[in-house]
Amino acid sequence: MARRSPAREPAATRIALAEARANLGAIIERLHTGNERFIIEKDGEAVAVLMDIDEFEDYLELHDPEVNEAIAKSRQEHLAGKTRPAAELLRELEEEGERERQPETDLR
Numbered sequence: 001m002a003r004r005s006p007a008r009e010p011a012a013t014r015i016a017l018a019e020a021r022a023n024l025g026a027i028i029e030r031l032h033t034g035n036e037r038f039i040i041e042k043d044g045e046a047v048a049v050l051m052d053i054d055e056f057e058d059y060l061e062l063h064d065p066e067v068n069e070a071i072a073k074s075r076q077e078h079l080a081g082k083t084r085p086a087a088e089l090l091r092e093l094e095e096e097g098e099r100e101r102q103p104e105t106d107l108r
Helices: 017-022 024-034 053-062 065-079 086-101
Strands: 012-016 037-042 045-050
Touching: 012 017, 017 024, 017 037, 024 037, 024 045, 053 065
Parallel strands: 012 037
Antiparallel strands: 037 045
16 A cells, blocks of 8 residues: 555554545554554645554653653652562552452441
8 A cells, every 4th residue: 555664663654644534444454553653645744644543642641740840750760769669559459449349447
């Protein structure tokens, strides 16, 4: 259908606008199920990108200043040693869940 770009994975398939128009259903299926991206070209110039909606939402989220601030804060906490093993956290969450499921006893 189209030529592959020489970019690293995940690669984008470069495709002419007319070809994209004629094969839109197949392109949508490929990007949704195969996690592919398509660069749409008009007169040999890249003008648009098609990608799966989940990937696009992730892209938008990563460009949100609040998300970037939270990531930076997490990175600083990690570098400062304010982390703990995941197994420890899971154990604490399980213990907390068990306590919440235990019936309360009324000691009047």
